[in-house]
Amino acid sequence: MPLTDLDLDDLRTYRPDLTAPAGFDAFWADTLAGARAADGPVTARLRTDTRLTAFDVYDVRFPGWRGEPVAAWLILPRRTTEPLPVIVKYIGYSGGRALPGEHLLPPAAGYAHLVVDSRGQGHDTPDHGEGDGTQWAEGFMTRGIDAPENYYYRRLITDCVRALDALPHLPGTDPARAIVSGASQGGGLALAVAALAPGQVAALLSDVPFLCHFRRAVRITGDGPYPEIAKYLRWHSREKEEQTLATLDHFDGVHFAPRASAPALFSVGLMDPVCPPSTVFAAYHRYGGPAAIEVWNFADHGGGYGSTPLKQLDWLAEQGLAPKTA
Template sequence: MALFDLPLDELREYRLTRPEPDGFDDFWAGTLADARRAALPPGLSAVPTPLTGVTTHDVTFTGYAGQPIRAWLNRPATATGPLPVVVEFIGYGGGRGLPLDWLIWASAGYAHLIMDTRGQGGGWRGGDTPDPDEYGAGPAHPGVMTRGVGAPETYYYRRLITDAVRAVETATELPGVDASRVVVAGKSQGGALALAAAGLVPDLVAAVVSGVPFLCDIRRALTITDSDPFHEVVRFLRANPGAAERTLRTLDHVDSVHFARRITAPAILSTALMDATCPPSGVFAAYHAIQGPKQIEVYEWDGHDGGRTHFDVAALEFVDDRLN
């Protein structure tokens, strides 16, 4: 993919000026209140693995509407005392996979809670959590961008974002965790969920890691990239042109930029100038909206790989500097 978005000097000035939808805060406050009323204590069970340096627990907690969500909890095997915890969210189409897929943060001395993604896990890494509210058959392929998109109340990402917030709240309740040092992290869809969770429960989040985040400035992204997942919406609207107004209104309720405006914790983001999956203008719009201390890593020659392990190193150093 060649350069397709604004030049870098214009990206560094780009802001989203469109207002958030009316009733945005009330919508999310009501959604989260319902989930909390239905919440149950998390369940943990030890999982044997071949690893000697990391211990793993299989975690089940309650997300949207009290529905069960699976997660892994990895910890350094020799850790003593409460640890900072990283709550990580997964990219589009992927599930939690196996505990051995998630070793970076535990190897660096953190507790690491990896949230499974409801109804996904049919694309590139398996999942274990169905989406019973709409699609009880479990993981699906190829996409979720238009599931329930006719209204904010029925939209898939209402459920998934609520799960992400509940994962953060659950992390503060886990044994051996320092609830004052909670990090939210993820890339692509996971990066969007990190921004959403940090914006919805800012008092619980001590740092944010959001690599090439999805769902940023959605209306613009739909018009400048032909890549999925955004292009799923375009194909849907070609078939259903009369649904455009209500579809865009629904998508406004999950735009990462609106959540970013509520973030006060230190944050590190990444973007790649050749990323047609999550266009850089949207990432910069989210970055500029963040209220707390922040930095952005720009990878001029990358696509949606977005810095690869170079960004992982930057994220580890960023979090270490602020939490330890």
């Protein structure tokens, strides 16, 4: 597989001039205030049927967008006796929280692990939609794209922020040491949360992030979810192109990045056909806090594969966020 974008020297200097839409901060402040006003219960039910003898697994529900319940798994090392740093994981596109056995590496390393379902994409958190329900192409990228108020990612990002609000109500977690994380869509969601809840995030792990630099990504990407938007614009371009791109600007990692301040570790694959490297670097270069980026020269969208968690655990230890049991 060849390079899919600029070469590394050009990526290291790629700093496009980008401006957040007017009212960006007010839009998100109002969105989160509305979700928190709706509120709802946080529940954590201990599962006794997993056969995971080294771990305690809780089936969690917490209030998300408009107080609607969002599913999550909370996985702890067995017999946790004190609050642990917690890795909050957001999921890649078209996936949900799946099964607890798929998320054992962080608790095996001594962390609490909260795995957040993606509304509509997983099986346990439905998405009821907003506005005119626009969804022209397959998937979620055009759902409600007629206006920022209706767009699917307004609801999903709100859910992800509210996961941090739930931490004080969950066993075994230390909200003061919350690490937001994810790959692809999950990496983009984690970046958004780091910006929208800066006082609640101790560190960010954003692996090959999606949802960054939309205006470039939809023009140069031939694989993955971005082409859903290109297909939509192919038929509606003349009357809806700028309206659509203006909607996407409200959910773009390049605009969230300057508003985040927690230490961050990004990663990028230079042969990634799904999240072009220039879109990742555009967000990374604008990040508002201390940040490093792991570059995988010959990687596709899988990035560093099995090497990535090891790099992340080492980096978290450098930030003083290793659990005492690790």
